[in-house]
Amino acid sequence: KKEEEKKKKEEEAKKKKEEDAKKAKKPEEKKKAEKAAPESAAPAGMPPKVRAELDKLYKKGSLNQGAIDIGAIKHLEALPEVHGLSVLAKLVEKGPQNISNVSGFLVGIMKRVRMEYGLPDPGAKKAAESSSESESSSDEESSDDEEEEKKKPAPKKVVVQKKEEKKEEKK
Numbered sequence: 001k002k003e004e005e006k007k008k009k010e011e012e013a014k015k016k017k018e019e020d021a022k023k024a025k026k027p028e029e030k031k032k033a034e035k036a037a038p039e040s041a042a043p044a045g046m047p048p049k050v051r052a053e054l055d056k057l058y059k060k061g062s063l064n065q066g067a068i069d070i071g072a073i074k075h076l077e078a079l080p081e082v083h084g085l086s087v088l089a090k091l092v093e094k095g096p097q098n099i100s101n102v103s104g105f106l107v108g109i110m111k112r113v114r115m116e117y118g119l120p121d122p123g124a125k126k127a128a129e130s131s132s133e134s135e136s137s138s139d140e141e142s143s144d145d146e147e148e149e150k151k152k153p154a155p156k157k158v159v160v161q162k163k164e165e166k167k168e169e170k171k
Contacts, residue, residue, distance in 0.1 A: 046077045050084035057088070063096045071123075072103040075110050078122035083113050 046054070054076075057063040068076075076084055087109050091102070099105045114121055 043073060043077060046073075047079075047081035047084055049081050050076065050079075050088065053085060053088045057092070057096065062092070063102070067096065067102045068106060069103040072106045072110075075107060075122055079110060079113065079119065083110075083117065083119070087113060 043051075054063075058065065076087065079087065087106060090109050091099075091106060094105070096102055111121075113119065
């Protein structure tokens with residue numbers, strides 16, 4: 001009886017170890033699956049249909065992670081959904097594998113779309129802000145320059161004229 005009980009306990013212990021090992025593997029498998037296929041490669045701020053289309057391209061393998069830089073992604077996020085989808089449709093039509101600079105290609109298309117439909121350029125805000133800052137600093141610089149010129153002595157024209165007058169007098 002004692003031997004039978006020992007065997008049962010050993011069997012139970014083995015089963016428990018196996019179950020524990022299976023449980024331990026499951027989270028690892030989940031982590032691997034998450035790493036292999038992230039829920040969404042596109043940013044959350046992107047219109048849902050554009051995001052879904054971009055995810056399709058990543059999942060198909062047509063587009064590699066990192067093929068589109070952050071600047072191009074931000075420009076794509078700023079477009080209305082309809083225009084974002086048309087931009088991605090042009091990318092698919094051309095074939096991402098045939099494009100050496102996918103980000104540049106997308107930015108070019110987005111620029112044309114913005115011009116055609118009169119949409120604002122998301123980069124223009126930053127440029128306007130930085131130019132207004134530089135304008136205000138250049139205004140300060142120009143007023144400083146004016147003050148310095150006022151402090152300078154009169155131009156040397158007067159001196160040159162006097163020298164010429166002396167030469168004429170000598171003649």
